[in-house]
Amino acid sequence: MNVRILSKTRLEDCFVESLTSELQLDGEITPSFIHYLGREGELQYFPAFARPFFRVDAPGLYTLTGIQGNRTLRVTLCHDNKLTGIQRLERLVLGFPDEAS
Amino acid sequence: MIYANHAATSWPKPPEVLEAVDRALREPPCEVERSGAAGGRDVRTACREALATLFNAPDPAGVILTGGSTHALNLLLDGLLRDGGHAVTTTVEHNSVLRPLFRLRKESGAQLTLVACDGQGRLDPDDIVSAMTPATKAVVVNHSSNVTGAVADLAPVGAACRERGIPFVVDASQSAGCQPVDMEKCLVDALAFAGHKGLGGPAGVGGAVLSPNLRFRPIMVGGTGIRSDLLEQPATLPLLYEAGTPNFPGIAGLEAGVRRCLRTGVAAIGARLQDLMDRLWSGLEAIDGARLFGGPPKGRAAVQSFLLEGMDPADTGYVLQESYGIVCRAGLHCAPLVHKALGTEEKGTVRLSLGFSNTEEEVDRMVEAAREMAAALKSRG
Numbered sequence: 001m002n003v004r005i006l007s008k009t010r011l012e013d014c015f016v017e018s019l020t021s022e023l024q025l026d027g028e029i030t031p032s033f034i035h036y037l038g039r040e041g042e043l044q045y046f047p048a049f050a051r052p053f054f055r056v057d058a059p060g061l062y063t064l065t066g067i068q069g070n071r072t073l074r075v076t077l078c079h080d081n082k083l084t085g086i087q088r089l090e091r092l093v094l095g096f097p098d099e100a101s
Numbered sequence: 102m103i104y105a106n107h108a109a110t111s112w113p114k115p116p117e118v119l120e121a122v123d124r125a126l127r128e129p130p131c132e133v134e135r136s137g138a139a140g141g142r143d144v145r146t147a148c149r150e151a152l153a154t155l156f157n158a159p160d161p162a163g164v165i166l167t168g169g170s171t172h173a174l175n176l177l178l179d180g181l182l183r184d185g186g187h188a189v190t191t192t193v194e195h196n197s198v199l200r201p202l203f204r205l206r207k208e209s210g211a212q213l214t215l216v217a218c219d220g221q222g223r224l225d226p227d228d229i230v231s232a233m234t235p236a237t238k239a240v241v242v243n244h245s246s247n248v249t250g251a252v253a254d255l256a257p258v259g260a261a262c263r264e265r266g267i268p269f270v271v272d273a274s275q276s277a278g279c280q281p282v283d284m285e286k287c288l289v290d291a292l293a294f295a296g297h298k299g300l301g302g303p304a305g306v307g308g309a310v311l312s313p314n315l316r317f318r319p320i321m322v323g324g325t326g327i328r329s330d331l332l333e334q335p336a337t338l339p340l341l342y343e344a345g346t347p348n349f350p351g352i353a354g355l356e357a358g359v360r361r362c363l364r365t366g367v368a369a370i371g372a373r374l375q376d377l378m379d380r381l382w383s384g385l386e387a388i389d390g391a392r393l394f395g396g397p398p399k400g401r402a403a404v405q406s407f408l409l410e411g412m413d414p415a416d417t418g419y420v421l422q423e424s425y426g427i428v429c430r431a432g433l434h435c436a437p438l439v440h441k442a443l444g445t446e447e448k449g450t451v452r453l454s455l456g457f458s459n460t461e462e463e464v465d466r467m468v469e470a471a472r473e474m475a476a477a478l479k480s481r482g
Contacts, residue, residue, distance in 0.1 A: 051424040
């Protein structure tokens, strides 16, 4: 079974231009999922943190952050490309191959 | 979970606050001024008395209970500057001061002078005094910054205002219950406070404390429960500025929180927070790759803004919370101009803000988390 996005919740922060949302996933974020997401941009992965953190910068599209073991991702979309950004991310997440298979 | 977001709202609330709110909701309302249910305790008067003692205010009747500090500041600023005029304020202010003033500038033609802080968020009282003119109708100063913890020296500003007959308004939202605020000594004409921060009360309650001679147009009029034959708002305090049914549970909780502060002693609370702050600052300061704001901790409120080199503050705050269980706040903290002075207006900072309930062990864990994160960032190059 692939990873699915169950819901998107817009997060407000201090900046008018910010387009950040929290994506609820149907499963936990695993190291292989993190590395898979990293294909789409520059991955920063911090396995030494108490709970590992990662960030993927996909230039011109989005910035993705999350914590290994959580079931949520945070995505900040680029203003000029928000529709393409979220569509690309949704396709990418859905395309994650089933780890059990 | 370690809670380090006391500058936003304090947590956990003291047991006596929880009990007072619970009791206020369970027991029949006692509205002495409103000929309500007989018996019980007049919580509003008791709360005003406690607050007047806390702030060394001349008259408990001058304690106006509102829905919070923002409500109180709108009441004060709109009342003093609705017809325009010049106001002196500072770049350290929270949006609860800046937004009402900028609206008054737009809608009422009020003129503003924004006194700049230095690169660590500190104000020079001489700069504030120098900005006063014969047209000045209000001087509005933040007592303790929610971003840098810098504490303003109120007394010289108060003396200059009194000499010139200018109302001196102090935003004590952050300092109330954490640092002594003496209205008589500092010649403060109006003080705004939040109930849910250092005072330990629930959200949705706060107020303005007025000197006896300060009068202005209220922003809201309506029922007061007494003198209902009048078709105008009663001119006496506190009724002039309190219309509508009060937030009795909130006021009961606030009173309990204030009395707790009085029992413990604000000076003792301040000393405890200073110890924790010293520990936090010296721990963070020793981390390679950590940039701290506000200067050395002595005399500052227990608020530490910082950045970790190579990491967005939003990410740092997210990791502290999600990975280490440390609740903090990243961003601009509703005080955009002080971030400009710090050079952090683009992304803000991460803020750890301590409260009386924090322990040395918790502070050490905050430092250790920051150290671990900084080391990982460094090792990435």
